[in-house]
Amino acid sequence: MPMNPTPHPVTEAPLRFWHRDAVVERCHVPPDRTLLDLLREDLRLTATKEGCAAGDCGACTVVVAEAVNGCLHYRAVNSCIKPAHAIDGLALWTAADLAQADGTLHPVQQAMLACHGSQCGFCTPGFVMSLFALYQRTVALGQGVDKHSAMEALSGNLCRCTGYRPIVQAACSMGEQPNRRLNETPIVVALQALADTAPATHRSAYQRPTDLHGLLQARAHHPQAQLLAGATDAGLWLTQGLRRLPQIIDLTRVAELRRVEHYPQHIAIGAAVNLQDAFEALAADRPVIAPFGERFAGWPVRQSGTLGGNVANGSPIGDSMPLLIALGAQLVLMAWRKGRAVHRHVPLEQFYTGYRQSLLAPDEVLAWVVVPKPLPGEWLGVYKVSKRHEDDISAVCLAVQLHVENGHINAVRIGAGGVAATPVRALKTEAALLGQVWNETSLQQAQTVIQQEFSPLSDLRASASYRRQILAQLLRRAWLESTGHLTVRLEAVA
Known part of the structure; x- marks a missing residue:
């Protein structure tokens, strides 16, 4: 810890949530206080454990619920990386809340x-x-x-x-076991009352705008504030990097950005749509994405993190970006300027300018991820290589979209992660494949190109030489699968 840490600014708006048949209200909660610290240190609810403090082990898992159309929608979340203020207006359960008063177990x-x-x-x-x-x-x-x-x-x-x-x-x-269904009605009533009496947060250190207009204005007035969605990566800045976030704008309550909108030629995924829902929307048109989405992260991370947040964060090993690059996704960036909302479209592969740097202006917000729907004849392969099969960060991620007609490749897009300072499009490899017969000869040529196209680093996940080799072998895997070999995947063998 720093010898003289900067004092936490306090938020003017209280934190309120439902817990154990009552509304809990806490004032002066710092904007970057984690939910785990609030539970264990402030409320002395020590049934929730701290393990990794990085969202990896799940020891700190709690359940939150929000009222949706008169019913509760339940999510398991990692409290170690969840900002405490993110549960304002929600219901909360810990492991100490399940047994009945007489000790009967759930x-x-x-x-x-x-x-x-x-x-x-x-x-x-x-x-x-x-x-x-x-x-x-x-x-x-x-x-x-x-x-x-x-x-x-x-x-x-x-x-x-x-x-x-x-x-x-x-x-x-x-x-x-005997069914134990919660009586949700009083909880829904309590949450609705909290929503009806929610104090304004536009002057708070932790702001929770509920519509797009409010979000854009908050960003225009506070360009230095940290934008947060699921905080599944930003939470590590607090617990591992010991950073302070004196002012936060939380976009997860913005109604317009919590939707997946379907159009004839594309879908638009709002920046506040969680990863699970986003992958399900993508997999509805391209089923091969479903198992890839399951490997993206564990269930709590997919329930908390957002596709927009993963893209905006810009990690070179973020798994969604290679897939979206291969699909030809564009980003809608919005800002409030001269009294009105303005927007611009940016192809995802052009969004990043350097390591965790992007074209996003200080007053802008990434609002939507726009993904074209598949055209007839599309083939898609998406691959993740990591030390653990589940709940692990990629060493290399590769996504390949092909259109092959009469044996020739007439369209190709390749996205890669873990091989450069940013997620990248393999333009040289695409050029080597375009117009070629999709056979062993063109594959070997493309393998040589993709190994030379990038200069990956060696780190704790993989060496540079291993990453180059994996790129070539994943391209071969794409060739095998796209040409009809049915036993490439272990799940296919099973």
Whole structure:
């Protein structure tokens, strides 16, 4: 820690949320206070554990819910990287809130007990909360839980003891316990009352505009403020980088940016749409994206992080950008200037100017990601190479879009991540392929080009030579899959 840390500025607006049948209100909460610190240090709710403080292990998982059309929508989130103010107006549950007053366990807890799903126990609260969110989405509504949905729900939780089998078994057996459905009505009423009496935050250090007009004006008045969406990366600035964020503009409540809009030629994904919903929207037109989306990150990160935030953050190892570059995505950047909203469109591959630098002006906001719909004959392959299969950052990410007619490539776009200071488009490799017969000869030529096109770094995830080799081999994999080889993927073999 710095010897003389800068004092936290305080927000004028109180933080209010529902917890344990009552509204909790806290004043003078710094804008960059994490939810985990609020729970453990301020409220002394120590059932939630701190593990990695980086959103990787899931020990700190809690469940939040917002009212949507009179019902609660539940999400498991990492409290270690979630700003405390991000749950204003929401409902919250921790692992200490599930059992009844007489000690009767919740079905999730009873299933974990019956299946011996805990050993040392440190990670158990996080697993229980991920399962509680799954329970509310499925079992409480009369649906079952299969192994795939259990593994997906638990993809953001790590355990060093059990080997996961008993935890997955507990997830699949939750429905065998007596159903415990929450009475959501009083919670929805309480959340609506909070919304109706929400204080203005436009003068606060943590601003939560609810419409696009308010967001653009807030950005125009405070260009130095940090824009946040899911904070799945920015949270690490606080916990790992020990940075301070004295002023924050949170765009996750902006109604216009929480939608996926469908048009005849494209879809527009709002900057506040979470990663899970964004990948589902993309996979509706291109099913190959679905398994790639599942590997992007664990469930809590995909529920909190946003596609717009991933793009705006501009990490060279962000997985969504190579895919979007291959799909020909454009960004809609907006600002409030001279009393009105203005916008411009920028192709994604032209957006980045350097390491975590972009064309985004200080008063601008990334509002939408516009993705063309597939044309007849499109083939798409998207690949992620990482040390762990799940819940890990890529060493290399490659996305290839092809149109092959009469054996010749008449259109190609290739996006790559992990091989340069920014996500990049492989223009030289595309030029080597365009117009060529899609065969072993043109493939080998393109493999040589793509290995020479970039100058990747060596770091803890992979060496430069390994990254070059992987680029070439992923291109071969794309050739094999696009020419009809059906046993390239392990899941295809299974």
